[in-house]
Amino acid sequence: MIWLPFGGLVIGFLTVYWMPTRIPSAFAPYLSVATLAGLDSIFGGIRAGIEGKFHDDIFITGFAMNAILAAALVYLGVQIGADLYLAAVVALGGRVFLNLSLIRRYWLTQTSLRRRRDAS
Amino acid sequence: MSTISPTSRSSSWVFQVTALCIVLGMLLALSFKTQRQVIKEGMPDRMDALRAAFMMTKQDNQRLQRDLARTKARYERMAAQQASGIRSARGLEQALTEAKLLAGTVAVRGPGVVVTIHDSPKLDPSETRKDVIENYLAHDYDIQNVTNELFGAGAEAISINGQRLVANSSIRCVGAAVMVNSVRIAPPFIIKAIGDPSALEKALTTPGGAADGLILLDMIEIKKSNSITVPAYTGSSPIFRSQPVTSPSGKSR
Numbered sequence: 133m134i135w136l137p138f139g140g141l142v143i144g145f146l147t148v149y150w151m152p153t154r155i156p157s158a159f160a161p162y163l164s165v166a167t168l169a170g171l172d173s174i175f176g177g178i179r180a181g182i183e184g185k186f187h188d189d190i191f192i193t194g195f196a197m198n199a200i201l202a203a204a205l206v207y208l209g210v211q212i213g214a215d216l217y218l219a220a221v222v223a224l225g226g227r228v229f230l231n232l233s234l235i236r237r238y239w240l241t242q243t244s245l246r247r248r249r250d251a252s
Numbered sequence: 253m254s255t256i257s258p259t260s261r262s263s264s265w266v267f268q269v270t271a272l273c274i275v276l277g278m279l280l281a282l283s284f285k286t287q288r289q290v291i292k293e294g295m296p297d298r299m300d301a302l303r304a305a306f307m308m309t310k311q312d313n314q315r316l317q318r319d320l321a322r323t324k325a326r327y328e329r330m331a332a333q334q335a336s337g338i339r340s341a342r343g344l345e346q347a348l349t350e351a352k353l354l355a356g357t358v359a360v361r362g363p364g365v366v367v368t369i370h371d372s373p374k375l376d377p378s379e380t381r382k383d384v385i386e387n388y389l390a391h392d393y394d395i396q397n398v399t400n401e402l403f404g405a406g407a408e409a410i411s412i413n414g415q416r417l418v419a420n421s422s423i424r425c426v427g428a429a430v431m432v433n434s435v436r437i438a439p440p441f442i443i444k445a446i447g448d449p450s451a452l453e454k455a456l457t458t459p460g461g462a463a464d465g466l467i468l469l470d471m472i473e474i475k476k477s478n479s480i481t482v483p484a485y486t487g488s489s490p491i492f493r494s495q496p497v498t499s500p501s502g503k504s505r
Contacts, residue, residue, distance in 0.1 A: 144277025
C-alpha cells in the first residue's frame with residue numbers, strides 16, 4: 133500500500149521521459165520550483181495522512197497554490213533581476229525536510245509500539 | 253480514533269498522494285529533459301568562442317615566433333658587427349634607413365595594389381535630389397576607410413595621388429576636393445599601397461568590408477602589381493613641441 137506513491141512516481145517519470153515533448157529552456161526555473169512544490173505537497177500529504185488529518189481539498193489547493201506562488205516569484209525575480217526563486221527553494225525545501233523528519237518519527241514510534249505489543 | 257497507523261484508517265489519501273506522485277514524476281522527467289537541453293544549448297557557444305580564441309592565439313603565436321626569429325637574426329648580425337669592430341657606421345645607417353622607411357621620408361618600391369576610387373558611373377544624370385547624388389560621389393571617408401583597411405591588412409607604404417601617408421597625415425574634405433597632407437587632390441583618387449598584393453586585395457573585397465559599398469556602385473578598381481613605387485613624403489615636418497623621452501633602457505645604451 134505504501135509503495136503505491138513510488139510506483140506512481142516511476143510511472144509518471146517514465147511516461148514523460150519516453151515522450152518526445154520538449155519545452156523551451158527558458159521555462160527551466162519555473163519547472164524546477166513547480167517540481168519542488170509537488171515534492172512539498174506529497175510529503176505534507178503523507179504526513180497529514182499518517183496523522184489522520186488528511187483533507188483532499190487542502191492537499192490539492194496546497195499544491196496548486198504553492199506551485200503558482202513559486203512560479204510568480206520566479207517571474208518577479210526575472211523581471212527585477214533578483215534570484216527570488218531561491219526564496220521558494222528555501223521555503224519549500226525546508227518544509228520537505230520538516231515533513232520527512234516527522235514522517236520518520238511517526239514511523240519509528242509506530243514500529244516500536246508494535247514491537248512492545250508483540251513482546252508483551 | 254486511531255491516529256497513528258496509516259493502514260487502519262480509510263486510505264483514500266494514499267491514492268490521492270499517488271495521483272500527485274504521478275504528476276510529480278512527470279514534472280521531474282520534464283525538468284530532467286529541460287535541464288539537459290539547457291546544458292546542451294550552452295555548449296556550442298562556448299565551443300565556438302574557445303575555437304576562435306584558440307585560432308587567434310595560434311596566429312599570435314606564429315607571428316610572435318616570426319618576430320622572434322627576425323629579432324634573433326638581427327641580434328646575431330649586430331653582435332657579429334660588434335665583434336668584428338665595424339660597429340659604428342653601418343649599424344647606424346641601417347637603423348636610420350629603417351626609421352626612414354617607417355617615417356615615409358624615402359620613396360619605396362615593392363609589390364602591392366593600385367586602387368582607383370572615382371565617382372560612380374551608375375548615377376542617373378537626371379537625378380536632382382542632392383542627398384541621393386551625394387551617395388554616388390567619392391568622399392574623403394571612402395579614402396579613409398580604404399587606406400585604413402589597407403594598413404590593417406599589412407600595407408607598408410601608401411600614397412594617394414602622390415601624397416605619401418605618414419604618421420601625422422590627415423585626409424579631409426574641403427568642398428568638392430579632398431585634402432591629403434594639406435594638399436588638395438581631386439578624383440580619381442589613385443591609392444598605391446605596398447604590401448602582400450593578394451592580402452591587400454582580399455582585405456578590400458571581403459563582403460561587408462570597407463570597400464563593399466564602393467564595389468557595389470562601381471566606384472573602385474583594384475589592380476595587383478609586382479612593382480609599385482610610392483613616393484616620399486615631401487611636406488615639412490611640423491614637430492615643434494614633442495621631445496623624445498629618454499627611457500631607462502635608452503640611458504644604459
